[in-house]
Amino acid sequence: MKLVVGLAGASGSIYAARFLKALSHLPGETYLIVSPPSLRIFSEEYETKVSKPEEILEFIRSKFGLGTEHQFHIRNFHDIGADIASGSNTWDAMVVVPCSMKTVASITAGLTENLIERAADVSLKERRRLIVVPRETPYNRIHLRNLLSLDEAGGIILPASPGFYQMPKTLDDLGDFIAGRIFNLLGIDASLFPKWEG
Template sequence: MKLVVGLAGASGSIYAARFLRALYEVEGESYLTASPAAIRIFSEEYETKVESAEDILSFVETKWKVKPKHKFHVRNFFDIGSDIASGSNRWDAMVVVPCSMKTVASLSHGLTENLIERAADVSLKERRRLIIVPRETPYNRIHLKNLLALDEAGAIILPASPGFYQMPKTLDDLGDFIAGRIFNLLGIEQNLYPKWLG
């Protein structure tokens, strides 16, 4: 399993953090890139000082004492000449978690000014799975139209809307619900939340 993971600047750093924590336990490798807004919001929401995607990985490793089975390769958000800017490199799927309305707007219009946007655009053109986890509320009609355009282009929209029927006890449980649903779409076995048994 080789993934591209993009962290964009929406609220909901917990979804990124819990997804990365769970991914650490999966054999494989991923490319990781984070926008400046994502890094800033991560700092604010976790009341910590992170300045880079590397810092976010270190934070996750330390906070949850993960034993890394997964290898992350950090890529510079501004390096549109990076390896993951080209479809000549192969990856199985890309996840943008969380995803801002700004990045949704760029992706739905084919704008590729940074590495998240470029790698996501490559994922769509190469017909690779692209999972977008948008976070905004309420949505205006521009957001809705852009999300629909992305769905029509082949992306999967997985809103940051955790369910409550699994009786979450902690905020991490809510993060794990979304991480688990991303895993389901990636075809990775997961035990991140209790399954509904009927």
């Protein structure tokens, strides 16, 4: 599978970290875009120092271990002329995890001021799967309208609302639940949490 993954400046770095960790064990390639606010939030939430996207991958490798089956290609957040800014390039799906409400609003309005917004716009116009993982809570009416508009445009909204029926023991278990739900929407069984058996 060929993906575009954006980290877009919301709280919830654990969801991105656990998704990227699991993704690294699957064959394929990913174009990774990290916003400057995401670097700051990742540093704060993991109590580490990262100043560029490569350092996020290095941190995940040192803390959780990264597989070698997946290739990661870093793309500059500010480069709206990058290869993935054009529909002439192809990918299977795009995931924005976590997704800020500013990014949701920009995608919904068709604004493309950075590469995450542009790649999301391309995903929608080319009818490729776009999954956004908003972490904001509670939602105000503007958030809800923007999320509804994004859904109507073909996006998939996966709120960062982990389930508890799998009896999580750690924060990583909660992160894996959301990562697993993303994989489910991509048509991949990553077996990150036990399925409900009834």
